[in-house]
Amino acid sequence: MALTLAVAGVLAGAGVGLGWFGGPPHPVTLLGEGASFVLALMSQWEAGYQPSSHARINYNPAGSGAGVTALTDRVVDFAATDEPLQGAQQSALPGPVVTMPIAGGSLAIVYNLPGASTPLQLTGSALAAIYLGKISSWSDPRLQGLNPSLVLPSQPISTVHRADSAGTTFVLSDYLSQDSADWKSGPGTGIQVSWPSTPSPSEAITGNSALGKYVLRTPYSLGYVDLTDVLSLPGLAYAKMGNPSGSFVLPTLVNSLSAIADRSAGYPFPSPTGDWRNVSMVNAPGAGDYPLAMLAYLFAFQHLDQGFAPSFNRAIVIVDWLNWTVGAGQSFLTGLNYVPLPAALLQEDRSGIASMTFAGQFVPP
Numbered sequence: 001m002a003l004t005l006a007v008a009g010v011l012a013g014a015g016v017g018l019g020w021f022g023g024p025p026h027p028v029t030l031l032g033e034g035a036s037f038v039l040a041l042m043s044q045w046e047a048g049y050q051p052s053s054h055a056r057i058n059y060n061p062a063g064s065g066a067g068v069t070a071l072t073d074r075v076v077d078f079a080a081t082d083e084p085l086q087g088a089q090q091s092a093l094p095g096p097v098v099t100m101p102i103a104g105g106s107l108a109i110v111y112n113l114p115g116a117s118t119p120l121q122l123t124g125s126a127l128a129a130i131y132l133g134k135i136s137s138w139s140d141p142r143l144q145g146l147n148p149s150l151v152l153p154s155q156p157i158s159t160v161h162r163a164d165s166a167g168t169t170f171v172l173s174d175y176l177s178q179d180s181a182d183w184k185s186g187p188g189t190g191i192q193v194s195w196p197s198t199p200s201p202s203e204a205i206t207g208n209s210a211l212g213k214y215v216l217r218t219p220y221s222l223g224y225v226d227l228t229d230v231l232s233l234p235g236l237a238y239a240k241m242g243n244p245s246g247s248f249v250l251p252t253l254v255n256s257l258s259a260i261a262d263r264s265a266g267y268p269f270p271s272p273t274g275d276w277r278n279v280s281m282v283n284a285p286g287a288g289d290y291p292l293a294m295l296a297y298l299f300a301f302q303h304l305d306q307g308f309a310p311s312f313n314r315a316i317v318i319v320d321w322l323n324w325t326v327g328a329g330q331s332f333l334t335g336l337n338y339v340p341l342p343a344a345l346l347q348e349d350r351s352g353i354a355s356m357t358f359a360g361q362f363v364p365p
Contacts, residue, residue: 036229077314080296100322244283
């Protein structure tokens, strides 16, 4: 009993010193930056969280690379991307970060093919050959063989890719690297890659929405956009993609949820502060799984006194908001065309949040 009281006294003293018991935290605006993929979700999370909280969320969809840079420079509270941190990014950070998957989704291969009456069918190897310039015409026999019900025109394929650092580029290049040895040994995987100089014409576009709009207005073009943006652009066609079981699958919420669940089953996820660079939702094994599934990630400093404008009050608000995103905040996902996360991933998130500290003390929930 004496030991219990002594420990309680130490904790109470620390709590008073850090301001734990001074009433609710003062109003705070949390700053975030990163992938445009999660903009709709962040907007709804602010609206859903603010009425019962002491915080506003101000999110800048400047792109995944910009978000990680802003976190590294300690000018935001959190970054969001649609790819895990890579080695150089982790090394540049001023302290360890908690990696939190916050939503699922998928990458759609979009195209503009006048006269096509049914969805185009593509494989990862064929798509790699298109971006490598080895398939340059829509009427190439390899594409015609994948699409026997379509009469493909003798028109050059105009490819489009992201000009900026983008999580969608990471997902696409991960998929192409898994399905094409030429792509793996060439451009490889990353949020930015060295795009081949052929085929011509080719375009580099900044932003998901802008890329989708470009394809929508440009006949015979082909590119890639996350499914949430595709569904906001009526008339934009997207392909059925070949998965490891040999099925051709359209990206839908159901097929993406199935892929993430199947890929996550028994997956050896790292610890929340571990190395996530090799985590991939691409090429799940199920017959109905869409092969370009993806996760959106949120990153925040584990030791919140190392972050932006550090204060214990701010740390309390960050921890409260993060707990809300993996709890009540998950109910917003399906209405916005995101994929809810498996329970195992949400538990990973909660353990990461529980590890957060300020000035050596765990931040109370």
